[in-house]
Amino acid sequence: MRIIGVYNIKGGVGKTATAVNLAYVSAAAGFRTLVWDLDPQGAATYYFRVKPRVKGGGERILRGQREIDRVIKGTDFERLDLLPADFSYRNMDLVLGETKKPAKQLLRLLHPLAEEFDYIYLDCPPSISLVSENIFRAADALLIPTIPTTLSVRTYQQLLQFLDGHGLAKISRMPFFSMVDRRKRMHSQIIAEMPRHHPEMLSTSLPYASDVEKMGTHRQPVGVSSPTCLAARAYQSLWAEVMERLP
Amino acid sequence: MPGTALKFRLPDSLVLTDLISTLRTAFPMVEEPPISLARSYYDSFDWRLFQAGKVLWRETARRQQRLVLTDTDEEQSGEFQPLSGQMPGFHRELPPGRLREQVAALLDMRVLLPVADVGVTEQIYRVLDEEEKTLLRIATGSYRGTIPGSKGSIPLGGWLRLFPVRGYLKDLDRVQSFLGTEIGLTPASGGILELALTAMGTRPLDYSSKLKFHFSPEERADKAAKKIHLHLLDTLEQNLPGTLADLDSEFLHDLRVAVRRTRSALTQIKGVFEPSAVERFKERLGWVGQITGPTRDMDVYLLDYADYRDSLPERFRKDLEPLHDFLLAHQRQAQRALSRKLRSKAFQELMMDWRTFLEAPVQNSPQGVDGALPIGDVAGKRIYKIFKRVLRQGLAIGADSPPEALHELRKDCKKLRYLIEFFRSLYPQDLIDPVIKTLKALLDNLGDFQDMEVQALKLREFAHEMLREGEVPADTLLAMGMLVDGLLNRQQRARDAFAKRFARFAGKGNRAAFKSLFSENKSSESLA
Numbered sequence: 001m002r003i004i005g006v007y008n009i010k011g012g013v014g015k016t017a018t019a020v021n022l023a024y025v026s027a028a029a030g031f032r033t034l035v036w037d038l039d040p041q042g043a044a045t046y047y048f049r050v051k052p053r054v055k056g057g058g059e060r061i062l063r064g065q066r067e068i069d070r071v072i073k074g075t076d077f078e079r080l081d082l083l084p085a086d087f088s089y090r091n092m093d094l095v096l097g098e099t100k101k102p103a104k105q106l107l108r109l110l111h112p113l114a115e116e117f118d119y120i121y122l123d124c125p126p127s128i129s130l131v132s133e134n135i136f137r138a139a140d141a142l143l144i145p146t147i148p149t150t151l152s153v154r155t156y157q158q159l160l161q162f163l164d165g166h167g168l169a170k171i172s173r174m175p176f177f178s179m180v181d182r183r184k185r186m187h188s189q190i191i192a193e194m195p196r197h198h199p200e201m202l203s204t205s206l207p208y209a210s211d212v213e214k215m216g217t218h219r220q221p222v223g224v225s226s227p228t229c230l231a232a233r234a235y236q237s238l239w240a241e242v243m244e245r246l247p
Numbered sequence: 248m249p250g251t252a253l254k255f256r257l258p259d260s261l262v263l264t265d266l267i268s269t270l271r272t273a274f275p276m277v278e279e280p281p282i283s284l285a286r287s288y289y290d291s292f293d294w295r296l297f298q299a300g301k302v303l304w305r306e307t308a309r310r311q312q313r314l315v316l317t318d319t320d321e322e323q324s325g326e327f328q329p330l331s332g333q334m335p336g337f338h339r340e341l342p343p344g345r346l347r348e349q350v351a352a353l354l355d356m357r358v359l360l361p362v363a364d365v366g367v368t369e370q371i372y373r374v375l376d377e378e379e380k381t382l383l384r385i386a387t388g389s390y391r392g393t394i395p396g397s398k399g400s401i402p403l404g405g406w407l408r409l410f411p412v413r414g415y416l417k418d419l420d421r422v423q424s425f426l427g428t429e430i431g432l433t434p435a436s437g438g439i440l441e442l443a444l445t446a447m448g449t450r451p452l453d454y455s456s457k458l459k460f461h462f463s464p465e466e467r468a469d470k471a472a473k474k475i476h477l478h479l480l481d482t483l484e485q486n487l488p489g490t491l492a493d494l495d496s497e498f499l500h501d502l503r504v505a506v507r508r509t510r511s512a513l514t515q516i517k518g519v520f521e522p523s524a525v526e527r528f529k530e531r532l533g534w535v536g537q538i539t540g541p542t543r544d545m546d547v548y549l550l551d552y553a554d555y556r557d558s559l560p561e562r563f564r565k566d567l568e569p570l571h572d573f574l575l576a577h578q579r580q581a582q583r584a585l586s587r588k589l590r591s592k593a594f595q596e597l598m599m600d601w602r603t604f605l606e607a608p609v610q611n612s613p614q615g616v617d618g619a620l621p622i623g624d625v626a627g628k629r630i631y632k633i634f635k636r637v638l639r640q641g642l643a644i645g646a647d648s649p650p651e652a653l654h655e656l657r658k659d660c661k662k663l664r665y666l667i668e669f670f671r672s673l674y675p676q677d678l679i680d681p682v683i684k685t686l687k688a689l690l691d692n693l694g695d696f697q698d699m700e701v702q703a704l705k706l707r708e709f710a711h712e713m714l715r716e717g718e719v720p721a722d723t724l725l726a727m728g729m730l731v732d733g734l735l736n737r738q739q740r741a742r743d744a745f746a747k748r749f750a751r752f753a754g755k756g757n758r759a760a761f762k763s764l765f766s767e768n769k770s771s772e773s774l775a
Contacts, residue, residue, distance in 0.1 A: 030313075030329045030344070049380035074413030076373075076381040079327065081413055219379075 001114040002246055004121050005139035009155045011126035014145045014178040016043040017212050017222075019123035021235040022143075022242070024221035027080035029239075031118040034072065034081045036110075038092070038135070039125040042085030048075045049219050050084045058086030061109065062095045068109055069116065077224075081117075093130045106134040128162055136168045141246055145178035145206070148190035156198070172247050176238060177205035202245070204238040207231060253322045255432040257405035263387060266407075266430060267372070270385070273425055279371040284308045286365045287395070288440045289334070290451070291357035292489060292498065297451045299353045302440050305334050316346050321438035335359070337495070356550055358495035361395035362451075363443045365403070374418060382418040384410035392443035401446050403439075407432065454485055456501045458508075461672045464623025469519040469609045471622040475512055475669050477605050479505045484598065491589055493582050496546035503543060506535050511665045515629055518617035524604065531597050538588045544705065545578035551702075558733050559726060566726035573713050624767075626670040631765035633663045638758075641749045650700065653745065657693035664690060674764050682760050685752050692741055692748040699738035703731045 006019040019035055027033040037044040042052035050073050060066040072081045088095075096102045110120060124135050136142065144159070146152045156175055163169060175198060181187050195201040206212075209231040211222050218225040222232045257263070270276060285307045290296045296303050296316075303316045317325030326346040335341050336358045338351035369388035373381045390403035407426070411419040426432045444450050460478070462471050483505040489498030513520075513529050548555075552571055556564050588594060613619040640656045664686050671679045710727050713719045751757070 030327055049376075049378040051378070072414060074411075074415065076412075 001110075001117055002119050002141075003110060003139045004119065004141050004143055004242065004246075005124055005135040006121060006143045006145070007124040007132065007135060008144050008146065009126060009128055009159055010147075010152065013147050013152070014206060014212070015126075016047070016123050017215060018143065018145050018178065018206070018235075018238075019121045020044050020047050020215070021212075021221050021223065021232075022239050023080055023119070023121045024077060024223050025235055025239040026119050026121075027077055028223065030079070032079050032081075032116065034083060034113065034117045034120045035123060036083040036120060037085035037123050038089060038131065039085055039123055040087055040090040040092075041125075042087075044123045045082065045085040047215055047219055047221070048073075048082050050075070050082055052085045052087065054084055054086040054088075058088040059091070059095050061086075062092060062105060063099070064109065067112075069113065077221075089125075096130045096134060102130055103133045104137055107138040110138055128159075133166065136163065136166070136171055139171060141172040141174055141242070143242060144173065144175040146175050146194075147179050148177050148187040148194070150186070150190070153190060153194055172245065173200050174202050174242060174245060175200065176202035179208040180205045181208040202238065202241050204234060204241050206234045206238065253409045253411070254435045255407045255426060256435050257387070257407055257432070259405070261405070263370075263405070266387075269430065270372070270422075270425070273429070274374045274422065275376075276372045276374050276385070279373065281368050281370050282308055283368045284366065286367075286439070287334070287361055288363045288365070288443075289359040290362050291354055292360060292494075293357065293454055293456060294452045295353050295355070295357055296350070297440075301349070301353065302438055303350060303359070304440070305330060314341070314346055316349060317438075319438050319441065320436065321440070334361075356495060357497050360494070363440060363447065364393040364395055365439055365443050366391045366393070366400065367406075374422065376418075382412055382415040383422055384412075385422070386410065390439065390443070392447055394447050394449070401443075403442055403446050406435075456482065456504065458668050460669065462622055462670065464621055464673055466622045467609065467613075467618065468516070468620045468622045468625040469613055469615060469618035472512065472516045472519045473605050473609065475516070476509060476601075479509045479512070480598075480602060480605065483509075487589065491586050493586075496543075496550060499539060499543055499546065499585075503536065503539050506532055506539070508665050508669075510536070511662050512669060515633070515662050515666050516625065516669075517629060519613070519615040519625070520618070521614040524614075528601060528604070532601075535594070535597070539585060541581040542578065542585045545574055545581050548574050548702075548705075549578060555730055559729055563722075563726050563729065566720070566722040567730075569713065569719055569723045570709065570727060573709060573716075622670070623673055626666070626673055627765040628767055630663065630666050630670070631761065631767070633659060633666060634761045634765065637663055638753055641753060644745070644749070650696070653693055653742075654697050657690065657697055660686065660690050660693060678760065678764060682757065682764065685757050689748050689752045692744055695741035696738055696745065699734045699741060703734040703738070706731050706734070 004022075006015045006022075008015060016037075016039070023033045023035045035044055035048075037052075045052045054061055054071045056066050056071075061068055061071060068083070072083055074080075075082050096105050099105050101108075106122075113120065122135055122139065125131060144156065146156055160173070163171065163173070177187075177191055180191065191205065207230055209222075209229065211226050211229045211231045214225065215222060222229060223235065226232060257266070267276075286304045288302065288304045290303065297319065300319050301316060302319050302321055303314065306313055306315055312330040314328040314330050315325055316328075326344075326349065328342055328344050328346040330342065337356075338347060338354045341347040341350060367388040367390045369386045372385045372387075374383040374385065376382055386408045387405065389405045391400040392403050393400045409419065409422065423434075427434075441451065458478070460471075460475060462474075483502050486498045486502040486505070489495070490502050493499075510529055510532050513525050513532075549571075552574065556567050559567065609618070617625055637656065637659050640652070640659060644652050644656065664683070667679065667683055667686070671683070706727055710719075710724055713723075
C-alpha cells in the first residue's frame with residue numbers, strides 16, 4: 001500500500017480534481033485504489049455522487065470507535081472506492097488533538113487497509129494544521145498542485161520550511177504545475193524558472209481546462225466524461241510519472 | 248459477498264423484457280449498451296487452481312483483455328490483471344502482481360491449459376439513487392459454452408447476475424428479495440465454469456496423479472492387481488499427449504511415476520499373474536523407464552536451476568548462465584529423442600499388449616499361484632514382509648556404512664510405500680495415515696541423501712560434457728564446483744539426520760502399528 005497526499009497550503013489549486021482523476025487512472029490500470037476525502041467541503045465525495053456523510057459520524061472513525069473499512073463506499077468504477085467526507089471533519093484538529101499521539105492518528109487508521117488497497121489518495125483540506133501534519137506523517141509522497149504564480153512559489157517554500165522544521169524532510173515531494181494557462185506571461189516565466197530551483201518538480205503540468213471545470217456538472221472523472229481531452233491525457237502522464245517517482 | 252445469492256437461473260418461459268419492466272417499477276434503473284464477453288478458463292492438467300478453490304479466466308470485452316482470479320463461485324471480487332497479447336502458459340510469464348503471486352503459489356511448474364470457453368452478450372442495468380449514483384448492477388444474458396479446440400457451442404441458459412457495490416448492501420438486499428418474492432427466481436450456487444463443464448459432459452478434477460482404489464479384502468488378488476495396473480496404464484496414457492508436446496515437465500514426471508509404480512506392483516504383488524508374463528512386461532516397461540530418463544534428468548536441473556543459482560553468492564550467479572544454456576539445449580535434444588521413441592511401433596505395441604493382457608477377464612483357475620486368494624491376505628503378507636526387510640536393513644546401517652546401503656534401503660522403502668498406497672483402502676484411515684507419514688519422512692531423508700549425490704556427480708559430468716562441446720568460461724566451471732560442494736554438504740546433512748528418522752520409523756509405536764495392520768496372525772481382525 002502506498003499513500004499519496006494531494007496537498008497544498010493554498011485552496012483552489014486543483015487538489016480534488018487531481019486526487020479524483022489520478023485515482024481513476026490508477027483503478028483503471030488495475031490497482032485497488034481508495035480516495036479519502038478529508039475535506040469537510042466534500043468535493044471529491046460530490047464528484048463521485050456519494051452522500052457526504054460517514055455513518056455514525058466521522059469523529060468516531062478518527063477516535064477509532066468505528067472500523068474504517070465499514071464506511072468505505074464503492075464508486076461507479078471498478079476497484080475505485082471512496083471514504084466519504086463528513087461535515088464533522090471541520091473539527092478534525094480538535095478531535096486529533098485529544099488523542100495520545102495526535103500527529104500519527106491517520107497512519108494508524110489507514111494501517112488496516114494495507115492488504116486491501118494498492119494506492120490511497122488523500123484529498124486534503126488546505127492550510128497547515130494538525131490534520132496536515134497527520135497527512136505528512138502518513139503519506140509516502142506529497143503531490144503538490146502548484147499554480148505557476150509568485151504567490152504559489154512562496155507557499156511551496158513555506159511548506160518546505162515546515163516539513164524540514166518538523167522532522168519530515170524524508171517525505172517524497174512531488175510539486176507539479178496545475179491550472180496552467182500558457183497565454184499568461186507569468187505562468188510561462190515561472191514554469192521556466194521554478195524547476196531550476198526545485199528539481200523535484202514533476203515534468204507533467206496540468207492545463208487550465210474547461211473539461212476539468214465541468215467535472216462539477218458531469219460528476220465524473222474527466223477520463224470518463226471526455227477520455228481523449230488534453231486534461232485526461234495530462235492526468236494519465238502525471239500518474240505514470242508519480243508511479244515512477246514513488247519511493 | 249460470501250454467502251449471498253448473486254446468480255439466478257432465468258426460466259426459459261420467462262420473458263426478459265417483462266422482467267426488466269417489473270424491476271423498473273420498483274427500482275430506478277438505467278440501461279448500459281450491451282457488452283459481449285468472451286471468457287476462457289484456464290487451469291493445469293491436474294486442476295491445481297480448482298483444487299485450491301480458485302478459478303482463473305481471461306476475459307475479452309470491448310477489445311480489452313484481462314485476467315481474473317476468483318473463488319470457484321466466481322462471485323468474490325477477486326484479483327484482476329490487464330493483459331496484452333497472448334495468454335501466458337507458465338506463472339512466470341504472467342504480468343507481475345498479486346494475481347501472479349497467487350497463481351504461482353498454486354501452479355508451481357505446471358502450465359496453464361484452456362479448460363472451457365464461455366461467451367455471453369450481457370445487458371447491464373444500473374440501479375441508481377437520487378444522485379444517480381450506481382448502487383448495484385444487474386446483468387442478464389444467455390451463456391454459451393465451448394470445449395476449447397472444438398466447434399459449435401452448447402447453450403448454458405439465461406442468467407441474471409448481481410454485482411453489488413461496496414457500502415450499498417441494503418440496496419442489494421432489496422433487489423435480491425424482490426427477485427425472489429415478486430419474480431419467483433431462486434438463487435443458484437456454483438460458478439459459470441462448473442456450469443459449463445457439467446453441460447459439456449466433463450467435470451473439474453477429472454485427472455489426478457494420486458492413487459485412489461477401493462478394495463474389499465475378499466476381492467480376488469489377480470482382479471485387484473489388474474485394477475491397479477489398469478489405473479496406472481490410464482494415468483500413463485493420459486500423460487502421453489502432454490509429454491509428447493512437452494507442455495510442462497509434470498506430464499513426463501507423472502508418466503514415469505506410473506511406470507515405476509507398475510513395475511513395482513508387478514514384482515511386489517507376487518504370484519497373481521503368470522510368471523513369464525510378469526517378466527516380459529517388467530522388462531518392456533523397464534525400457535520405458537530408460538528412454539524417459541534423459542529428458543527427466545534435464546527437466547529436474549531446469550526446475551531446480553533458480554534454486555541452484557540463488558544458492559550462490561550474488562556475484563557468482565551470472566557465471567552459471569552457460570550451464571542454463573547447456574541444460575536447455577540438451578533438454579530439447581533429449582525431448583526430441585523421447586518423442587521419437589514414444590511414437591515408435593515398439594512403444595505402441597507395448598501399450599496395446601499390456602492393455603490386452605490387463606483387460607482379459609480373469610479365469611476361474613488363476614494363472615499365478617496366489618491369483619485366487621483374497622487380496623486382503625496377499626496385501627498384508629507382502630507389506631509385512633517388506634516392512635521386516637526394511638527394518639533389518641536399516642538397523643544394520645551404522646555411521647560407517649557405505650552410501651550403497653542407504654540407496655538399497657531407499658529402494659525397499661519405495662516398494663513398501665507403493666504397496667501401502669495401493670492397498671490403503673483395506674485399512675482404517677486413521678491407522679494407515681500415520682504409518683504412511685512416518686514412511687514418507689524416512690523416504691524424504693533417503694531421497695535427499697541419494698539425490699544430492701546423484702546431482703553432484705551429474706554436474707561434474709555436465710562440466711566435462713560442456714568442455715567437450717566447446718569453450719566454457721573458467722568462472723562457469725568454478726561456479727558449478729561451488730554447486731557440487733553445496734550439494735555434497737546437503738547430502739552430508741541428510742546422512743546426519745538419517746539415524747533419527749530411521750529410529751522413528753523403527754520405533755515401538757510404528758512397529759506395533761505395522762504388526763496390527765499387516766501381520767498375518769492379526770490380519771483378519773484388523774482389516775476394515
